[in-house]
Amino acid sequence: MLILQKGFNYSQDGPGNRLVYHLQGCNFRCKWCSNPESMNGEDKNAKNYTVEELLSEAKRSRMMFFDGGGVTFTGGECTLQYKELTELLKKLRAEGINTAIETNASSPYLLKIAENIDYLIADFKHYDTDIHKKWIGVGNEAVKANLEKIFASGRQIHIRIPVIKNINDNPQGFVDYFKSFDTSSAVFEFLSYHEFGKDKWTEDYEIEDGFVSDETIEKFIKLFKQNGMKVTKT
Numbered sequence: 436m437l438i439l440q441k442g443f444n445y446s447q448d449g450p451g452n453r454l455v456y457h458l459q460g461c462n463f464r465c466k467w468c469s470n471p472e473s474m475n476g477e478d479k480n481a482k483n484y485t486v487e488e489l490l491s492e493a494k495r496s497r498m499m500f501f502d503g504g505g506v507t508f509t510g511g512e513c514t515l516q517y518k519e520l521t522e523l524l525k526k527l528r529a530e531g532i533n534t535a536i537e538t539n540a541s542s543p544y545l546l547k548i549a550e551n552i553d554y555l556i557a558d559f560k561h562y563d564t565d566i567h568k569k570w571i572g573v574g575n576e577a578v579k580a581n582l583e584k585i586f587a588s589g590r591q592i593h594i595r596i597p598v599i600k601n602i603n604d605n606p607q608g609f610v611d612y613f614k615s616f617d618t619s620s621a622v623f624e625f626l627s628y629h630e631f632g633k634d635k636w637t638e639d640y641e642i643e644d645g646f647v648s649d650e651t652i653e654k655f656i657k658l659f660k661q662n663g664m665k666v667t668k669t
């Protein structure tokens with residue numbers, strides 16, 4: 436598996452203290468991506484590991500998985516390496532190690548992969564497919580289709596919305612979309628735009644002022660709660 440970076444992180448990539456693997460490669464081109472070096476299929480800092488090497492590393496790290504922790508795969512987009520990812524997830528679970536992924540939710544294999552995941556985190560960036568395509572490079576149809584199947588199945592899902600000024604800072608549009616479904620198995624989180632990855636962009640960085648106020652995030656929280664949806668902050 437091609438891994439860009441790895442390390443431990445607490446609370447933001449699933450429950451407890453987790454060993455987090457950033458897999459190389461992404462099928463999206465979010466204009467605000469904080470890991471632009473992960474987008475392409477290769478990077479000078481990415482390294483290949485076998486499933487057995489990663490399994491062995493996770494087993495050696497058991498003592499670090501406190502407070503319900505385990506292993507998380509993120510990206511880039513971890514589901515692009517779905518064959519190896521599925522094999523590793525199954526082996527981790529067989530060892531009793533908690534598994535999580537953070538995904539852009541576009542993979543046709545997502546539901547299959549999710550069978551071996553304890554904690555599923557999915558981004559949802561825009562409810563309008565044309566705007567999604569403008570800022571991300573592809574429409575949102577595949578993401579919506581996956582989310583709708585997950586809502587119908589009732590499995591747990593943690594949905595993260597990165598909120599960016601003048602791009603997707605209208606909570607009503609999100610609520611109008613989500614309220615058509617039974618989202619009782621979902622919890623929603625709103626992430627304020629930041630520019631931590633801006634210096635790593637080699638192409639022009641096109642977001643001019645994406646910062647949102649605390650009041651904007653509060654509006655999201657309030658409207659989602661008013662519509663019966665669960666909200667969290669990690």
Ligand code: SF4
Nearest residue numbers: 461463465468511539
């Ligand atoms: S989905 Fe994530 S990794 Fe891929 S381009 Fe968007 S922000 Fe970057």
